[in-house]
Amino acid sequence: xxxxxxxxxxxxxxxxxxxxxxxxxxxxxxxxxxxxxxxxxxxxxxxxxxxxxxxxxxxxxxxxxxxxxxxxxxxxxxxxxxxxxxxxxxxxxxxxxxxxxxxxxxxxxxxxxxxxxxxxxxxxxxxxxxxxxxxxxxxxxxxxxxxxxxxxxxxxxxxxxxxxxxxxxxxxxxxxxxxxxxxxxxxxxxxxxxxxxxxxxxxxxxxxxxxxxxxxxxxxxxxxxxxxxxxxxxxxxxxxxxxxxxxxxxxxxxxxxxxxxxxxxxxxxxxxxxxxxxxxxxxxxxxxxxxxxxxxxxxxxxxxxxxxx
Amino acid sequence: xxxxxxxxxxxxxxxxxxxxxxxxxxxxxxxxxxxxxxxxxxxxxxxxxxxxxxxxxxxxxxxxxxxxxxxxxxxxxxxxxxxxxxxxxxxxxxxxxxxxxxxxxxxxxxxxxxxxxxxxxxxxxxxxxxxxxxxxxxxxxxxxxxxxxxxxxxxxxxxxxxxxxxxxxxxxxxxxxxxxxxxxxxxxxxxxxxxxxxxxxxxxxxxxxxxxxxxxxxxxxxxxxxxxxxxxxxxxxxxxxxxxxxxxxxxxxxxxxxxxxxxxxxxxxxxxxxxxxxxxxxxxxxxxxxxxxxxxxxxxxxxxxxxxxxxxxxxxxxxxxxxxxxxxxxxxxxxxx
Numbered sequence: 053x054x055x056x057x058x059x060x061x062x063x064x065x066x067x068x069x070x071x072x073x074x075x076x077x078x079x080x081x082x083x084x085x086x087x088x089x090x091x092x093x094x095x096x097x098x099x100x101x102x103x104x105x106x107x108x109x110x111x112x113x114x115x116x117x118x119x120x121x122x123x124x125x126x127x128x129x130x131x132x133x134x135x136x137x138x139x140x141x142x143x144x145x146x147x148x149x150x151x152x153x154x155x156x157x158x159x160x161x162x163x164x165x166x167x168x169x170x171x172x173x174x175x176x177x178x179x180x181x182x183x184x185x186x187x188x189x190x191x192x193x194x195x196x197x198x199x200x201x202x203x204x205x206x207x208x209x210x211x212x213x214x215x216x217x218x219x220x221x222x223x224x225x226x227x228x229x230x231x232x233x234x235x236x237x238x239x240x241x242x243x244x245x246x247x248x249x250x251x252x253x254x255x256x257x258x259x260x261x262x263x264x265x266x267x268x269x270x271x272x273x274x275x276x277x278x279x280x281x282x283x284x285x286x287x288x289x290x291x292x293x294x295x296x297x298x299x300x301x302x303x304x305x306x307x308x309x310x311x312x313x314x315x316x317x318x319x320x321x322x323x324x325x326x327x328x329x330x331x332x333x334x335x336x337x338x339x340x341x342x343x344x345x346x347x348x349x350x351x352x353x354x355x356x357x358x359x360x361x
Numbered sequence: 362x363x364x365x366x367x368x369x370x371x372x373x374x375x376x377x378x379x380x381x382x383x384x385x386x387x388x389x390x391x392x393x394x395x396x397x398x399x400x401x402x403x404x405x406x407x408x409x410x411x412x413x414x415x416x417x418x419x420x421x422x423x424x425x426x427x428x429x430x431x432x433x434x435x436x437x438x439x440x441x442x443x444x445x446x447x448x449x450x451x452x453x454x455x456x457x458x459x460x461x462x463x464x465x466x467x468x469x470x471x472x473x474x475x476x477x478x479x480x481x482x483x484x485x486x487x488x489x490x491x492x493x494x495x496x497x498x499x500x501x502x503x504x505x506x507x508x509x510x511x512x513x514x515x516x517x518x519x520x521x522x523x524x525x526x527x528x529x530x531x532x533x534x535x536x537x538x539x540x541x542x543x544x545x546x547x548x549x550x551x552x553x554x555x556x557x558x559x560x561x562x563x564x565x566x567x568x569x570x571x572x573x574x575x576x577x578x579x580x581x582x583x584x585x586x587x588x589x590x591x592x593x594x595x596x597x598x599x600x601x602x603x604x605x606x607x608x609x610x611x612x613x614x615x616x617x618x619x620x621x622x623x624x625x626x627x628x629x630x631x632x633x634x635x636x637x638x639x640x641x642x643x644x645x646x647x648x649x650x651x652x653x654x655x656x657x658x659x660x661x662x663x664x665x666x667x668x669x670x671x672x673x674x675x676x677x678x679x680x681x682x683x684x685x686x687x688x689x690x691x692x693x694x695x696x697x698x
């Protein structure tokens with residue numbers, strides 16, 4: 053039964069029309085991706101144009117001040133450093149241990165399913181909810197106050213799902229044969245993991261930790277919620293002292309501010325001069341988070357390339 | 362010199378005590394690891410406990426204040442159109458916060474869903490391998506930008522540009538008026554904040570939707586090409602339906618991000634709770650309210666202290682529903698193939 057497609061010219065026209073649509077779509081697709089790229093470029097260039105003149109040695113070594121010309125980010129970057137240190141100290145062992153249990157030990161039953169759904173859900177809980185958790189639990193129930201310790205634990209809980217999930221993925225990538233070989237020569241389960249599986253999967257785990265840390269550096273909301281100060285002009289006690297035992301942990305109880313909060317504080321002030329400071333702080337923040345992120349992407353790329361099982 | 366292969370003087374290396382020690386060490390390690398894994402469950406339990414406990418106190422205080430029953434307080438909470446728990450007489454209608462959250466999310470989705478989906482189709486079906494290798498890390502970097510920086514971008518770059526565009530559009534359609542007669546976009550508005558929230562979640566949608574599209578087995582594509590379909594026809598008529606649940610899960614998870622997004626809306630959308638669905642106005646979202654109250658010195662046990670938990674529980678429930686829905690939908694698409 054003849055229809056209009058049976059004619060060669062009609063078929064040719066149909067092909068041409070469809071090819072044209074395909075070209076249109078490619079243009080639209082490139083444009084969509086261009087939007088994402090343009091955002092990044094505009095964001096960075098806007099920050100650079102405004103903030104570049106502020107970025108000098110004085111900016112890094114001055115405490116905040118009510119005079120925008122005098123203000124700097126000393127307290128903020130020291131605070132960020134100390135908070136991230138506590139975060140890593142908590143999240144890395146806890147996350148790796150949880151990942152190992154779920155991947156290597158856990159029996160496949162409803163409990164594992166439950167923990168899995170729970171971790172997926174925790175990864176999607178808004179960060180500000182972690183702030184409320186920390187405010188209610190760390191600050192007022194455990195009485196840790198609005199300290200670096202509280203902040204570190206809060207961010208650790210926040211990035212825990214990232215560390216757990218990436219740990220599991222990199223453990224899963226290790227072929228079963230390696231485990232069986234180790235068992236065959238009489239290794240115990242923990243020996244198999246500690247001597248073989250973990251060292252081989254370190255690359256992937258490291259990537260996960262770095263991605264988590266980069267997220268923690270940029271996180272603002274949960275720290276505002278626990279009551280981090282926005283204006284603070286003194287540094288916490290130094291972790292190194294001149295007297296025995298030379299290491300002091302007083303700083304974990306100190307009030308603090310971090311880079312994103314400092315930036316938020318400057319953005320929300322009406323004076324234009326402070327917004328220049330905000331832009332400069334934004335550059336520092338971007339260099340930190342994006343630099344750390346880029347490191348993670350590079351590491352993953354390298355480890356993926358070098359794996360030859 | 363041939364000896365006996367197993368001299369009888371040799372002891373068996375695994376003596377009983379060392380085996381016991383090894384067994385116990387294994388048990389202790391397994392327990393420690395189990396406790397670490399359980400910590401995530403404990404976190405969830407503590408979140409739920411804290412939110413519920415403080416919200417209960419919030420309602421008790423409201424009941425005292427208004428001398429009414431719990432039911433009346435709940436009805437006021439869910440249907441009241443004014444949210445001002447800090448000013449006497451207090452009113453605790455959550456709707457203004459929800460309308461702010463909803464509006465910024467809708468604006469964000471209008472930006473993120475089309476661009477994210479088209480970019481995903483382009484990346485998975487059209488882009489040359491080299492372009493893809495270059496663009497995926499760039500998208501990941503975009504997802505790694507701190508939200509406070511996005512907030513700065515929304516307030517100091519996107520909003521001024523929008524103000525100029527909106528003024529320009531009005532002057533184009535109704536020229537010749539005095540400048541003050543035109544509608545002026547306020548400095549804090551949900552449009553700018555929503556657009557930037559949308560730009561922020563584009564990478565999530567693109568990456569999740571691309572995964573879903575690539576999970577569609579190759580023979581479906583080949584079948585479609587064999588019938589004479591172009592790549593675009595294959596993508597829209599074969600791959601999109603096959604990957605529907607994965608793509609929908611991507612939308613839902615991205616939406617959950619938008620609902621929970623805090624710093625962008627706190628900086629750029631304003632902090633005044635107002636019941637409005639007009640993106641050209643400023644309003645407070647649930648998250649922005651929590652931030653604005655926490656910024657002051659928050660006295661423990663005061664009504665404003667409890668009010669952020671009451672707002673938080675709404676946020677938690679909303680994102681919980683979205684996350685669980687996303688989880689089950691995405692699990693379904695994984696099981697199909």
